[in-house]
Amino acid sequence: MTIGSQIAWDDTVLPFQLDRSDIRGRVVRLDGVLEEVLSKHDYPPQIEALVAEASLLTALIGQAIKLRWKLSLQIRGNGAVRMIATDYYGPSEDGQPARIRAYASFVAEDLQPGARAFDQIGEGYFAILIDQGQGMVPYQGITPIAGGSLTACAETYFAQSEQLPTRFALSFGQSTANGATHWRGGGVMLQHMPKASPGVAGEGGSGEGGLLQHGDLLEGDEGENWTRANLLLDTVEDLELVGPSVQPPDLLVRLFHEEAPRVFEAQTLRFGCSCSPDRVRESLSIYAPEEIAEMTTDEGIVTADCQFCGAHYEFDPATLGTGARSDDA
Incomplete structure (x- = not known):
């Protein structure tokens, strides 16, 4: 794809490479996807901000996985x-959209008014999981909650777990058009090519608690290139990130024209949930008959709601749990 190509950029991820700096990256724009993710729930503003940030990170990181794989972020506090x-x-095949979903679990009465959204998490961990499909062992990498934002946690994860200098710049919020308010978000991800072999692993870094940060991993010409690209990214403005007036290729030219940006095929994104009656039934198959009885309502049914999309399911308790097949034996 050439820099001048014109496509609809909402709900897309555009991969790119800075040929003169040996740095790759992605630009994301979320419009309808972010609106659907957040409109499924009535979250307080602090929770909305965390879910929006996590969704943008997921879109940027997930674009690198292969067809039919699943990448997940989990933040626990x-x-x-x-x-x-x-x-x-x-995507299920080339040319098809990727799908994103997200949700948050929180204790409403414990939320601190006026406190930063990130501070509501407390202590915990930030994890990235990759499911490569049936018969494959899922990959999982974990880093502590630290750094003051989910974005900082993601940067620390790549530095600490993958030894890859990585930087994110994100922006999101609600915009109003024609009297209607909806969510928009955007961001840029920079990542040094994985040929670097830093010698600081295990020696501690400059981050919170001695964790490695992206600036700890490179030196010499590579370090200078990385520093220069980061200084250029520091000039980006929120309105440039979220769009829609500035298109991603134009943004890359504005930020990195001296680094020879080269773009690749954009990946379209959609909101998508994998829940179904069969999947819910399978998740309930581990429960004993007495546990199913405790779940059964006064109306004689078992109900379940998808935490991601809000879909509501109802089941006959006789068809659920470890005792469901006993009558057929």
Whole structure:
């Protein structure tokens, strides 16, 4: 794809490379996807901000996985926010959209008015999980909650777990057009090519608690190139990130024209949930008959709601749990 190509950029991820700096990256724009993720729930503003940030990170990180794979972010804490979970489903085949979903679990009465959204998480961990499909062992990498934002946690994860200098710049919020308010978000991800072999692993870094940060991993010409690209990214403005007036290729030229940006095929994104009656029934198959009885309502049914999309399911308790097949034996 050439820099001048024109496509609809909302709900897309555009991969690129800075040929003169040996740095790759992605630009994301979320419009309808972010609106659907957040409109499924009535979250307080602090929770909305965390879910929006996690969704943008998921879109940027997930674009690198292969067809039919799934990448998940999990943020768990001991504060008011207990968990934020996101999923990125790779396209089923080339040319198809990827799918994203997200939700948060929190204790509303524990939320601290006026406190930063990130501070509501408390202590915990930030994890990236990759499911490569049936018969494959899922990959999982974990880093502590630190650094003051989910974005900082993601940067620390790549530095600490993958030894890849990585930087994110994100922006999101609600915009009003024609009297209607909806969510928009955007961001840029920079990542040094994985040929670097830093010698600081295990020696501690400059981050919180001695964790490695992206600036700890490179030196010499590579370090200079990385520093220069980061200084250029520091000049980006929020309105440039979220759009829609500035298109991603134009943004790359504005930020990195001296680094020879080269763009690749954009990946379209959609909101998508994998829940179904069969999947819910399978998740309930581990429960004993007495546990199913406790779940059964006065109306004689078992109900379940998808935490991601809000879909509501109802089941006959006789068809659920470990005792469901006993009558057929």
